[in-house]
Amino acid sequence: LAGPAALAYLANFMSLTIWCNGLFSPTATARLEQGLKGHRLLRSAKASASVLEAGQPDPTLAEADIAFGQPDPASCQRFERLRWVEVTTAGYTRYDNEAFRSAFRQREAAFTNASSVFAEPCAQHVLAMMLAVSRQLLPSFRDQLTDQRWEYFQRRYDSQLLVGQTAVILGYGAIGRRLVELLAPFRMKVYAYRRRPLPEEGVASVGREDLAAAVAQADHVINLLPDNPDSRGFVDAEFLAGCKRGARFYNIGRGSTVDQAALVASLRSEHLGAAYLDVTDPEPLPPEHALWRAPNCFITPHTGGGRRDQDEALVAHFLENLRRWQVGKPLVDRVL
């Protein structure tokens, strides 16, 4: 390294201004402060503990070299000093547009998400849903909460085994790969769908043209699609009609990728056997919404990514990336 490249490299070790609008637990905050010694930690006055909330515009972001949290996308594009943004979510819809990408490309700025922090809990959440439906845990819990009847015959007869069944995963990425690891002992047939199919281990990769054939065979349709213009309304009435009768549908991607009226209709007509949704549109789902009472529809309030140690894991992820950024190593979960 010599000349400007050497200077740029050395600059990474100088005191940086790191802006943050995440509100973390005391332990995670202490860990962040300790990890940023020698740098300036600029806390946004408009911080939030919910990683799902859009960050408020904050003029102090203009002073930052690096942003960590949920910075306002328009401000990220405008403030040219910013060289790297790490968001505290796996989803990054608000940043996923051409204007944002070209602004970051022009100034060679990096953009990372926290997908590896959330892939583990999300994959475990999907398997929890699959097994809960297969083992009839929720109807049994409803009996416990209501009349304590002992539905031995019916529940046993309705119980299924995952072994040998077929699943389609829509939006095959970090969560899907981890899920396939968790499913390995069940010896299922797994189809992995993504817009641009890649050769993948342990699954059959399918693209748009083979998807219908895979879905028609699937006992389990697992939707992990992120929200983007291509994915909105992806699971519509036609898609659901193409599912096998009695198939179970899971959504842990984004609510906007599903036509919810079509989903309710499919459950009411007993075409779909069950749906287990961790995401809805809108969120929170209003108490009067039909999904809450659709037959065999089970809902968790966007808790798929939940992990008690979330804040510690997010801070550790950011600090590891900071270390990599300073020595020029590839960043974990780099999107741009």
Place this chain on the structure above:
Amino acid sequence: LAGPAALAYLANFMSLTIWCNGLFSPTATARLEQGLKGHRLLRSAKASASVLEAGQPDPTLAEADIAFGQPDPASCQRFERLRWVEVTTAGYTRYDNEAFRSAFRQREAAFTNASSVFAEPCAQHVLAMMLAVSRQLLPSFRDQLTDQRWEYFQRRYDSQLLVGQTAVILGYGAIGRRLVELLAPFRMKVYAYRRRPLPEEGVASVGREDLAAAVAQADHVINLLPDNPDSRGFVDAEFLAGCKRGARFYNIGRGSTVDQAALVASLRSEHLGAAYLDVTDPEPLPPEHALWRAPNCFITPHTGGGRRDQDEALVAHFLENLRRWQVGKPLVDRVL
């Protein structure tokens, strides 16, 4: 083979009288009849579709060479013609006594159970329970059934990952081994307890003397103990006091192995974090029983072994054993 041995061997291929008091699905019944062509299928007039019910004494059992179902244990001892009994359950408490064993030993009769039919659903049921508790599925479902509130923060914070946690399995046999296969991708530390510890793959085997130390570390205590004089009340107040605060307890063995009053007390004092029971004492559990309403106590009505294809699987298990018995091969799931 010559003389009496050859005769005994040939006798296995002669027409046998096979008594059965199980009531199976039409498909499974057809499969059984087809598989027993050339033999005499003697259907007990006192048959039952519940594999958990004790069979009624039936004088026609005296004519049988083989019994399949839940034959009355005293009659099995008395009727000397009987050379092999296969029960349609994994549990065999009613047959597990010295008088029964010595009667069968004397006449060189065989006794098999159906543990490999039930190990798979039971192992999946335990994992379903572990993940349901870890992912807070049941509190979320309660919200759905009551006021449809969207408890995003609390449920996420209460969500845990199995990865890296510790489990103790009490009564390590066929179900436990399959469970350990299912848990492998979670990289947990697993202790396997049995009365007579055996070296086992992928787990740390513990006996009576090391059990307390293992239990004290465990995030998950999984009780698979069968009912016998040694196991009755095994999980008592002292055992529960030795669990880590916040530990989760699962029972899919038999209700009699737990002091249920002590369990309720431990849950009420918030020493145990949660209990998920598939078996209770008695069954059905009366609606007024304290377990139904103990905090963080979740109950399924003995559905752990449930699989929609149970009858087909039981018949296939018996026919495979009949084939083995006729050619002198070791029987699957042989107990005596």
